[in-house]
Amino acid sequence: MKTxxxxxxxxxxxxxxxxxxxxxxxxxxxxxxxTIKGSILVRDGKIAEVxxxxxxxxxxxxxxxxxxxxxxxxxxxxxxxxxxxxxxxGSVSVSSMVNIKDVINPxxxxxxxxxxxxxTAANVLHGSANSIGGQTIVLxxxxxxxxxxxIFEGAKPGLKFALGENPKRAGxxxxxxRGGELRxxxxxxxxxxxxxxxxxxxxxYKAEWDKYDAEVRAGRHPLAPRKDLKLEALKxxxxxxxxxxxxxxxxxxxxxxxxxxxxxxxxxxxxQHVMEGYKVAKEIAASGAGASTFSDWFGYKMExxxxxxxxxxxxxxxxxxxxxxxxxEDGELTGRLNTEAAKAMKYGGMSREDALAMVTLNPAxxxxxxxxxxxxxxxKDADIVIYDKDPLSEFSKVQKVLIDxxxxxxxxxxxSGRAAKEAEKQKLIESEKSEKPDQPQGRGARRPQ
Amino acid sequence: MKPxxxxxxxxxxxxxxxxxxFAASDAVLIRNADVYPVTGAEIKGVSLLIEDGKxxxxxxxxxxxxxxxxxxxxxxxxxxxxxxxxxELGLNEISSERVTVDTNEIGEFLPQLKALIxxxxxSATFAATRVNGITSAMTYPGAGRGGGxxxxxxxxxxxxxxxAALIHLAGWTWEEMEINRSxxxxxxxPSxxxxxxRGGEAExxxxxxxxxxxxxxxRQYDEQIQKINDFFDAARQYQKxxxxxxxxxxxxxxxxxxLPVLEQKEPVAISASRExxxxxxxxxxxxxxxxAVIVQPRELDKVAAELKSHNIPVILGRTEALxxxxxxxxxKEMTLPSEAYKAGLKFAFGTFSNEWTRNLPYNAARAVAxxxxxxEALKAITINPAxxxxxxxxxxxIEKGKWADLIITDGDPLEVPTxxxxxxxxxxxxxxxxxxxxxxHRYMARP
Numbered sequence: 012m013k014t015x016x017x018x019x020x021x022x023x024x025x026x027x028x029x030x031x032x033x034x035x036x037x038x039x040x041x042x043x044x045x046t047i048k049g050s051i052l053v054r055d056g057k058i059a060e061v062x063x064x065x066x067x068x069x070x071x072x073x074x075x076x077x078x079x080x081x082x083x084x085x086x087x088x089x090x091x092x093x094x095x096x097x098x099x100x101g102s103v104s105v106s107s108m109v110n111i112k113d114v115i116n117p118x119x120x121x122x123x124x125x126x127x128x129x130x131t132a133a134n135v136l137h138g139s140a141n142s143i144g145g146q147t148i149v150l151x152x153x154x155x156x157x158x159x160x161x162i163f164e165g166a167k168p169g170l171k172f173a174l175g176e177n178p179k180r181a182g183x184x185x186x187x188x189r190g191g192e193l194r195x196x197x198x199x200x201x202x203x204x205x206x207x208x209x210x211x212x213x214x215x216y217k218a219e220w221d222k223y224d225a226e227v228r229a230g231r232h233p234l235a236p237r238k239d240l241k242l243e244a245l246k247x248x249x250x251x252x253x254x255x256x257x258x259x260x261x262x263x264x265x266x267x268x269x270x271x272x273x274x275x276x277x278x279x280x281x282x283q284h285v286m287e288g289y290k291v292a293k294e295i296a297a298s299g300a301g302a303s304t305f306s307d308w309f310g311y312k313m314e315x316x317x318x319x320x321x322x323x324x325x326x327x328x329x330x331x332x333x334x335x336x337x338x339x340e341d342g343e344l345t346g347r348l349n350t351e352a353a354k355a356m357k358y359g360g361m362s363r364e365d366a367l368a369m370v371t372l373n374p375a376x377x378x379x380x381x382x383x384x385x386x387x388x389x390x391k392d393a394d395i396v397i398y399d400k401d402p403l404s405e406f407s408k409v410q411k412v413l414i415d416x417x418x419x420x421x422x423x424x425x426x427s428g429r430a431a432k433e434a435e436k437q438k439l440i441e442s443e444k445s446e447k448p449d450q451p452q453g454r455g456a457r458r459p460q
Numbered sequence: 461m462k463p464x465x466x467x468x469x470x471x472x473x474x475x476x477x478x479x480x481x482f483a484a485s486d487a488v489l490i491r492n493a494d495v496y497p498v499t500g501a502e503i504k505g506v507s508l509l510i511e512d513g514k515x516x517x518x519x520x521x522x523x524x525x526x527x528x529x530x531x532x533x534x535x536x537x538x539x540x541x542x543x544x545x546x547x548e549l550g551l552n553e554i555s556s557e558r559v560t561v562d563t564n565e566i567g568e569f570l571p572q573l574k575a576l577i578x579x580x581x582x583s584a585t586f587a588a589t590r591v592n593g594i595t596s597a598m599t600y601p602g603a604g605r606g607g608g609x610x611x612x613x614x615x616x617x618x619x620x621x622x623x624a625a626l627i628h629l630a631g632w633t634w635e636e637m638e639i640n641r642s643x644x645x646x647x648x649x650p651s652x653x654x655x656x657x658r659g660g661e662a663e664x665x666x667x668x669x670x671x672x673x674x675x676x677x678x679r680q681y682d683e684q685i686q687k688i689n690d691f692f693d694a695a696r697q698y699q700k701x702x703x704x705x706x707x708x709x710x711x712x713x714x715x716x717x718x719l720p721v722l723e724q725k726e727p728v729a730i731s732a733s734r735e736x737x738x739x740x741x742x743x744x745x746x747x748x749x750x751x752a753v754i755v756q757p758r759e760l761d762k763v764a765a766e767l768k769s770h771n772i773p774v775i776l777g778r779t780e781a782l783x784x785x786x787x788x789x790x791x792k793e794m795t796l797p798s799e800a801y802k803a804g805l806k807f808a809f810g811t812f813s814n815e816w817t818r819n820l821p822y823n824a825a826r827a828v829a830x831x832x833x834x835x836e837a838l839k840a841i842t843i844n845p846a847x848x849x850x851x852x853x854x855x856x857x858i859e860k861g862k863w864a865d866l867i868i869t870d871g872d873p874l875e876v877p878t879x880x881x882x883x884x885x886x887x888x889x890x891x892x893x894x895x896x897x898x899x900x901h902r903y904m905a906r907p
Binding site: 120123124127289290292293307308309310311312313316317318319320321325328341342343344346347350353354356357358359400403404405406407408425426429432436 | 553554555556557584585588780781782786787789790791814815818819822825826828829830874875876877878879895896897899900903904906
């Protein structure tokens with residue numbers, strides 16, 4: 012086991028020592044260099060050089076991207092992929108003790124399909140059934156690695172909040188409640204109260220611990236307060252070590268949460284979906300929160316009746332940091348966020364670079380990882396996507412995806428590998444058929460009746 | 461075809477009457493445009509004359525009739541308006557709120573239901589959709605999984621949902637919106653392990669419900685197909701008795717509605733997703749001597765040859781989709797259109813969800829990214845659906861004598877950033893606004 016691990020580390024080390032040069036590409040850096048024709052030098056998993064005249068070091072792997080386009084890895088600020096539908100701890104409306112990290116399935120095909128669409132990092136959240144849903148995690152799409160290997164090391168964790176119709180639903184007899192039992196809250200007023208009650212407790216809890224910590228620092232030996240895992244996460248929010256990502260739709264509830272945060276002295280990192288964000292863009296901007304929205308969703312529920320595709324552009328023009336997300340469970344929309352970004356050009360006239368930033372640099376900023384990813388700039392992680400055509404065109408598709416300088420997706424290899432995979436599958440099916448069902452083996456063996 | 465279809469001279473007179481109310485002449489001359497007829501090569505820098513709601517002329521030297529409105533379109537392009545072959549427009553306002561949804565009536569065989577008469581002309585989805593260049597759509601009486609959620613709370617047991625209508629996306633009433641109220645009879649073909657309706661089928665075994673064994677599921681599936689055959693046989697019997705004016709013959713509305721189907725005057729839009737269902741649907745159509753269109757055949761790659769040999773057109777779903785089978789290639793749904801094209805099938809696109817209808821062109825474009833020739837993608841949202849739904853003599857391309865269902869754009873309509881600069885439905889200029897655009901302006905101006 013240890014040898015295996017050591018070998019693995021060595022392999023990783025040798026891999027990281029590799030130097031790669033992507034040449035002859037049109038590069039939308041989303042950084043200070045803007046859009047240029049040129050090359051990218053990748054060393055030790057990091058971007059070492061970007062320019063139109065880069066010498067290829069000896070032994071470097073060269074990717075000729077002649078006629079192709081290169082952009083920073085796409086970052087999706089809101090997904091439910093890789094969790095096998097383990098989204099809502101629906102028994103209580105404040106479930107800040109649960110952590111999405113505990114249910115990551117690295118074999119979920121959605122991760123690969125997102126990767127194949129140019130996504131290199133994503134914020135994985137709980138669902139929106141609860142006012143406070145649970146702890147979130149940022150992943151890199153390092154397909155093939157285990158759950159720990161997917162985690163974006165150093166990315167600040169978050170806490171999912173939800174406002175509006177979804178957290179209300181479990182309290183609504185028409186919507187069925189849950190198993191016939193109605194759960195508080197059933198109104199937006201109740202959602203406000205639920206979050207306020209939680210922070211009311213959290214403030215008192217934090218005070219107890221602050222007092223304890225102060226006494227310890229003073230050299231005394233007090234009795235420690237009782238640890239409360241639910242309030243622990245809220246305490247981290249109050250201390251600013253955990254981000255709040257709040258699912259919301261209507262302007263009233265957005266404003267409501269801004270005011271709760273003001274009252275309790277914490278910050279909302281992002282409003283998610285935030286379809287009426289355009290109505291309170293001024294207030295969102297003043298609060299310092301970001302907004303992660305859908306490009307053009309509407310019509311599927313009452314609270315999106317005023318959802319408009321101009322939302323992203325209005326918020327951006329009014330000073331809000333805006334990203335576009337997929338909210339996807341299967342990785343479908345996740346895998347085409349590049350053309351979702353193009354919709355910010357259509358609806359509201361954003362520039363090409365500003366539109367693309369909504370799925371690259373802006374979500375990186377919102378997740379606090381823009382020092383690592385989000386643009387093609389020297390020193391950042393080599394998370395890079397190569398397209399055959401302009402990525403803001405519907406006619407483009409992803410050719411290659413690099414994460415930490417390592418190639419995790421290659422369309423040509425995906426296609427050429429299909430026949431072998433199909434053959435392997437058929438072989439497995441055949442071997443399954445040839446097993447005699449009456450003679451179960453191993454752990455599946457029938458117990459004596 | 462029902463008599464009220466707006467095709468005869470009487471109906472045209474009604475239209476002209478309306479038009480006369482807002483302009484002295486309803487003629488419009490679009491000048492200096494690059495015209496993309498779809499049925500022919502592009503014609504650069506020409507004028508297009510609209511008279512009486514129709515395309516009267518296309519050419520370099522057209523003299524505008526007196527009183528005609530002149531639209532300068534230098535540097536702009538003219539395309540036919542786009543047609544979506546799978547929607548619930550007008551019948552489904554907010555998919556999760558059942559009171560706003562009129563798809564999915566209760567019952568198994570409902571051929572007498574007509575989607576058209578429940579179309580709400582003021583549905584917000586019409587204005588939201590048409591500003592993206594969609595001028596017509598098929599609207600279905602029954603929704604399936606992935607069909608916009610209308611299935612929630614509705615009757616899941618439908619075999620025949622009723623008549624789907626081809627409509628224009630503008631008009632004062634549903635009568636004015638009608639292109640063909642009997643464009644197709646909607647049949648939801650069974651599948652093993654449960655009927656999925658339009659949009660797909662459940663994997664077998666369905667989780668936590670349905671039959672426990674394959675044998676049982678197979679038996680139920682065969683039974684359901686038998687039931688559909690029995691219904692068609694009964695309709696055939698009715699047809700005979702009706703023709704013979706048999707003693708004791710009584711008019712039956714369900715059976716009456718089946719007559720155009722039996723006479724092959726009206727196609728049957730059969731939803732069949734997986735290989736087995738598609739094969740059995742083809743066999744069913746052959747046995748019953750009906751004109752079939754297969755809707756959302758997600759495994760068409762496995763039965764393309766049969767579809768071709770039977771000359772059955774298909775309606776493809778969104779390419780903005782993923783295969784439900786995790787073993788399938790990631791681009792399976794994106795490459796289906798090119799598979800259909802290579803097999804020589806006639807096909808059109810449907811978005812199968814009202815909120816995505818306005819993204820119809822992008823679904824066509826995505827097929828191009830994954831191998832479909834560009835011209836075929838454009839045809840699949842213009843002339844092909846017009847042909848499949850029996851309206852090719854009136855719409856679907858820019859040709860003299862057809863309705864002026866057209867859009868003026870500043871670029872390729874299949875590309876997202878392209879702006880629609882003008883929109884005409886039956887020659888009438890449609891204002892390029894909607895509630896969403898009004899909210900945009902209102903809140904941009906918020907101090």
